Amino acid sequence: MDEFMRAAIDEARKGAKEGGIPIGSVLVHNGKIIGRGHNKRVQTGSPTLHGEMDALENAGRQPASVYQQSVIYTTLSPCSMCSGAILLYGIPKVVIGENQSFLGEEALLKSRGVEIEMIDSDECKQLMSDFMAASPELWNEDIGE
Amino acid sequence: MDEFMRAAIDEARKGAKEGGIPIGSVLVHNGKIIGRGHNKRVQTGSPTLHGEMDALENAGRQPASVYQQSVIYTTLSPCSMCSGAILLYGIPKVVIGENQSFLGEEALLKSRGVEIEMIDSDECKQLMSDFMAASPELWNEDIGE
Numbered sequence: 470m471d472e473f474m475r476a477a478i479d480e481a482r483k484g485a486k487e488g489g490i491p492i493g494s495v496l497v498h499n500g501k502i503i504g505r506g507h508n509k510r511v512q513t514g515s516p517t518l519h520g521e522m523d524a525l526e527n528a529g530r531q532p533a534s535v536y537q538q539s540v541i542y543t544t545l546s547p548c549s550m551c552s553g554a555i556l557l558y559g560i561p562k563v564v565i566g567e568n569q570s571f572l573g574e575e576a577l578l579k580s581r582g583v584e585i586e587m588i589d590s591d592e593c594k595q596l597m598s599d600f601m602a603a604s605p606e607l608w609n610e611d612i613g614e
Numbered sequence: 615m616d617e618f619m620r621a622a623i624d625e626a627r628k629g630a631k632e633g634g635i636p637i638g639s640v641l642v643h644n645g646k647i648i649g650r651g652h653n654k655r656v657q658t659g660s661p662t663l664h665g666e667m668d669a670l671e672n673a674g675r676q677p678a679s680v681y682q683q684s685v686i687y688t689t690l691s692p693c694s695m696c697s698g699a700i701l702l703y704g705i706p707k708v709v710i711g712e713n714q715s716f717l718g719e720e721a722l723l724k725s726r727g728v729e730i731e732m733i734d735s736d737e738c739k740q741l742m743s744d745f746m747a748a749s750p751e752l753w754n755e756d757i758g759e
Contacts, residue, residue, distance in 0.1 A: 510675065515671060517670055517671045548702050550699040550702040553696070553698020553699065553701075554694075557757065557758050609678065612702065613704050614678055
C-alpha cells in the first residue's frame with residue numbers, strides 16, 4: 470500500500486487506541502507529510518476536528534501555494550466540512566481509503582475540479598464497520614445524525 | 615441591532631483587539647447562545663478556526679437535534695469550510711453580517727435548503743475593509759489565495 474495511505478491508517482488506528490473514532494488523514498506536500506491527524510471528537514471533545522481537519526490543523530498555517538501543490542489522504546470519504554476545507558484551500562487531489570461506510574461530498578469536490586482517487590481499502594472498511602457496530606450513537610453524532 | 619449579531623460583532627472586535635482577523639460568530643439554540651467564537655488564525659496559528667468553526671468548537675459536542683434547532687450568526691459570508699460544517703450538522707439558518715468583503719458558499723447553502731438572512735451591516739463591512747486594507751496578505755492566507 471501507498472506509504473501515505475498507510476500513514477493515514479496508522480493515524481486512524483491511533484485514534485481507535487485512544488478510544489476515539491478511527492478515521493485518519495495526512496496532508497502531503499511534494500512527497501512529504503506536513504500534517505498528520507485523526508478524529509478528536511472523543512479525545513478533546515471537538516466537533517470540528519475530523520481526521521482531515523486535524524491533519525490540516527497540525528500542518529499549521531501554510532501559504533496558498535503549499536495547499537495548491539498538496540494531496541490529502543483520508544481513510545474515509547470526506548464529509549461536507551472536510552470537503553469544504555479542501556475547497557477553501559484549493560487542495561487539488563484527495564486520496565480516499567473507502568466510501569462504503571460513509572459517502573461524503575465526493576460529487577461536489579469533483580464538480581469543483583478536485584481529483585479523487587479511491588483506494589477501496591478493506592482495512593479501512595473493517596476499521597469503520599467494527600467501530601460503527603460498537604458505537605453507533607457516537608458515529609451518528611460525528612456525522613450530525 | 616439583533617442581540618445575536620451584536621454578540622457576533624463583539625467577537626469580531628475581540629479578535630481584532632487580539633491582533634487577529636475580525637470575524638466573529640455565535641451559535642444560538644432556542645434563543646440562547648451556546649457557543650461564541652472568532653477567527654483564531656493569528657492567535658493560535660490555526661488554519662481551521664474561522665469564526666464559525668470556533669463558535670461550533672466552543673459549543674462543544676452537541677446532539678444532532680440541537681444543531682437542527684439552531685441558528686448560526688456570522689459577521690461575514692461563510693467560506694466553503696464553514697458552510698460545509700453548517701451542512702454537516704444540519705444547521706437550518708445562517709444570519710450573515712455582510713457579503714461584500716467576501717462572498718462565501720451562500721448559493722450552495724441555499725441549494726441544500728439552508729435559510730440565509732442577510733443583515734448587510736455597515737459595521738461588519740467597516741471591520742473587514744479596515745482589516746483587508748491593513749493586512750491584505752493575512753486575509754489572502756485566510757481564504758486560501
